[in-house]
Amino acid sequence: MTDEERLLKEKYNGKRSGEFDADGRRLAKGEPVAYVIGWQPFLGLKIFLDSRPLIPRPETEWWTEQLLSSICVAQANPPEERTERATKVSYERSELENLKYSCGNGANKSNFSAEKYAIPKAGSPVRPSTFLDLCAGSGAIGCAALARLPDAQVYFGERDPAHETTIRKNIRENSLDAGRADIRIGDLFTPFPAGMRFDVIAANPPYIPENRMLPESVALWEPESALRAGPDGLSLIRRIADELPARLERSGVAWIECDSPSIGAAEELFLKRGFTVEIRTDQYGAPRVLVCRHARVRSAQY
Numbered sequence: 001m002t003d004e005e006r007l008l009k010e011k012y013n014g015k016r017s018g019e020f021d022a023d024g025r026r027l028a029k030g031e032p033v034a035y036v037i038g039w040q041p042f043l044g045l046k047i048f049l050d051s052r053p054l055i056p057r058p059e060t061e062w063w064t065e066q067l068l069s070s071i072c073v074a075q076a077n078p079p080e081e082r083t084e085r086a087t088k089v090s091y092e093r094s095e096l097e098n099l100k101y102s103c104g105n106g107a108n109k110s111n112f113s114a115e116k117y118a119i120p121k122a123g124s125p126v127r128p129s130t131f132l133d134l135c136a137g138s139g140a141i142g143c144a145a146l147a148r149l150p151d152a153q154v155y156f157g158e159r160d161p162a163h164e165t166t167i168r169k170n171i172r173e174n175s176l177d178a179g180r181a182d183i184r185i186g187d188l189f190t191p192f193p194a195g196m197r198f199d200v201i202a203a204n205p206p207y208i209p210e211n212r213m214l215p216e217s218v219a220l221w222e223p224e225s226a227l228r229a230g231p232d233g234l235s236l237i238r239r240i241a242d243e244l245p246a247r248l249e250r251s252g253v254a255w256i257e258c259d260s261p262s263i264g265a266a267e268e269l270f271l272k273r274g275f276t277v278e279i280r281t282d283q284y285g286a287p288r289v290l291v292c293r294h295a296r297v298r299s300a301q302y
Contacts, residue, residue: 003033011037030217042140043068045147045174051166053137054226059282060204060257063289064141066280067202067255068148130249132157134188134203134240137226139167141202146176155198156183157191160225188236189243197247201254203240207266208259209233233259234266241269244292254292263287 001009004024012020026036034040034055039048042056043065049055129152133142136156145154156167164183171178184191206229208214218227229235237258248254258266267277267290275292282288 003027003036006033007037030220032217032221035221040138040140043144043147045140045143045170047138047140047143048166048169048173049138050169051160051162052223053160053163053166054204054222056138056140059284059286059288060141062283063255063257063280064144064202067200068144071200072148129153130155130198131200132198132202134201135159135205135226135236136167136183137163137204139163139170139183141204142167142181143170143174143176145200145202146171146181147174150177152200153180153182155192156181157188158183158185159187160223161185188239189247192247195246197249197252199249199252201244201248201252201256203254204257205229205236205240207233207237207257207262209262232265233262234269237266238269241266241273244270244275245273245294248292248294250294250296252293254290256290256292257288258290260286260288263290266290 004027007023007027008014008016008020011023023036027033032055035049035052038050039046040056041047042061047056131142131145131149131152132155133139133145134157136142136158137160139156139158142154142156145152158164158167164185167183168178170176171181206225206227208227208229209232210228210230212233213219214227229237237256240256244254256266263279267279270277270290270292274295276295278291279287280289280291
């Protein structure tokens with residue numbers, strides 16, 4: 001489906017009009033179709049982009065699915081069952097499909113599959129009580145967590161105050177539980193009280209080096225502050241690594257999206273701060289996300 005066809009179908013219900021023609025001219029100038037339509041699908045949710053945050057990418061949707069599915073599978077298996085099952089190489093496909101979407105009715109079934117990563121490990125707590133979407137932007141990750149994790153308190157941390165209204169709209173328009181959502185505006189962990197820790201931290205921070213050329217459809221339209229992070233692209237990730245020891249629960253886990261070419265350097269930042277780090281690839285086979293845990297925790301579920 002072309003961008004024009006998607007625009008006609010999703011915004012105008014297949015009916016051409018003067019407004020459609022005007023939007024077509026926006027597309028012709030290179031404006032991303034998600035901005036022209038006004039929203040982007042994300043794990044069965046409709047993520048509105050009124051304040052022009054970074055458009056959620058398929059790579060982010062992919063690893064968010066992996067994270068949430070692994071939590072759901074772990075919640076569906078009590079500790080004694082997880083101890084036995086963690087020794088197996090994989091689950092049967094039918095069993096995974098039953099478990100993967102058992103953690104709430106807020107989202108429709110996704111086309112993505114996290115089966116490779118959904119095997120729970122033994123000897124760790126079952127329910128995350130606090131989930132932080134750091135560098136939230138549109139709030140897509142946190143909204144997906146609200147939809148899939150009915151027992152979690154979900155926090156959104158975002159630097160740009162313009163996006164707060166957009167996050168609230170995404171919670172409201174997707175009929176999510178606003179009572180379990182807490183939106184804080186400020187620099188990284190600054191809006192949260194000193195000593196406050198989280199069971200799960202999911203972050204898609206800016207990570208593009210400032211001198212890298214980007215396609216015009218990105219560079220001319222999406223917010224530079226959500227894309228670039230210093231000469232090496234690691235200025236925000238470096239700060240997250242510095243603060244993570246005091247912000248992640250001892251049994252918790254952090255999933256942090258990174259720039260593939262510099263993921264080794266990013267990994268080293270967290271290793272130096274005492275974390276164990278696993279590099280996971282995206283659906284295209286590129287190294288994309290760091291999964292970080294406190295080194296002294298021998299096993300964790302997520």
